[in-house]
Amino acid sequence: MGGWIRVGICFGTAVMLISLLLSGEISLFVNPRLKWLVALSILMLIILGLVQLWNLKAEEMHHIGFWGYALVLLPILMFFFLPPKALDANIAAKKGVSYLTPQAIASQQKLAGKNQANNNSTQDSKDQNEQDQETATNKEPEFANIENPYKKFVKQIKAEPVITLTEKNYADYLNTINMYPKEFSGKKIRLIGFVYRDETLKKNEFVIGRFTVTCCTADAGVVGLLTTYPGAQHLKLDQWIEATGTVQTIQPEGYDMPVIKLTSYKTISPPKDPYIYFNY
Template identity: 30%
Template sequence: MKFHYQQAFRACILLAFSTMLFSLHWTGEIKKLINPKYDHLSIAAALLFLLLFLVQMTRIVSFTHKREQHCQHCCSSHDHGTSAFTTRKFLSYTIIIIPILTGFLMPAQILGSTIADKKGGIMMLTKQQQAKIEDYVTSNNTAVENIYDHEPDPVLIDGRKEMKENEYELLRAELAKKEKVNMTEEDYIIYYDEINNNIAQYIGRRIQLKGFVLREEEFAENQLVLSRFFITHCIADANIVGFLSDFPEAITLEEDTWLEAIGTIDITEFNGAYLPVIKIEQWAKIQEPETPYLYPIDVFITS
């Protein structure tokens, strides 16, 4: 009987991956890393790693005569976990171990203004809206009418919430009639898309929303962005959504402070691009929401 140390080490790696994933689900930290829609996939991955660990356990100990008989029929390049520990193996193991160490030693963090700045911050918003709003401003600066002939594209990609096409259209139609737009967690992305695609229709409407403070150097003292992170799959593809906001007390607020605000939708020019802006009338500091991220919604096309 012979004990194979490398095979035992590989078993430990598999067990560590499984333990890490189960731990993230147990503590709820997984919500900070992936779209909740994929919870079942990460649990399946944890179970798969556990199964592979159990299979690997059978390779830790072997009987010499059985091993020699088997080796007569296998390729000479086959690794039974008993070959010399080379530099190549060391690099391979290091690449695998690093995610495990970071998973256990570095707690998951909520994305904030620092990441938003690295991703472009306000530049992302200006690029999203410049083409949509510029035609409106150049043609008529005061009229409040729907200048778009096309409907906003429904969100069709991997979302937390599911909705039939007729339900989606009904929600949009109801929004057009509301005197006050309430940006709830469930409806935020639908309303955000609708407002930005049809900004003229919503100028002068009141709006209530939550977000964290994002500020950039070129902002005036009374300006900030009430921001949210929009995640399709995981935090690696996170994008900033939100509204430029205008109110006198903005300069007193630190970045990453969460606010709930009520204001009026207007339009403004920023660095040559035209953006919707919220003229804040009431605001209050709030605790960071338990689930601070926003996710897309599945809209099922019905015949």
């Protein structure tokens, strides 16, 4: 009996992966660049399944209990009874959404560090501040000559009549706009994403977000652009939209931060592959 279960596990897992590859739903779990590894896994599983068939009549070397098989069978059963589903705004709320510029994030971290230091003694705070200043002074020359890899995109983006964020350039363009917001102030922009909102945003604010995946959905993060719109409160959480607006610059933390002034939008269906990927 155990032999047949092992055969079922090998071929069942192979069938599951083949189905995900053919349907394109494999991108809901792993970066498309890793498809070749999935294909290699399918080949190995088929070989292992054939080996298990060959050894069906052989005596088992050691007994494997029910729970040992159940843990391996669980993903296969879940695949056949629970259809694959993309990450949504509920997951985004748990992971947190990054729509601040790196400078603004650094400012918040610095402020949090100061508040933590205030809870310590005056002498400890003084020593810590001196140490931070010394560290910053020592690090400045080290990074002074390092060129920002996104600087090369500034000229390219500014040349476009309308900044259009596509699946291929989304991550690179988004990071460039975040790092050089003043360069794009007044430019029209078009992008798609899902609506995200939390209690920290005003009634006329929301974030047009996208999930980024490096390896698999376990490491997925959420990025987006803060957007203002008078009817923002009427947009539903997790609603996918194609938005058009104008890039503006604000200074909520004393640093330049891009924000989209929405001029128009339309509701769309989620793309087949809702994730975006960094071009490493």
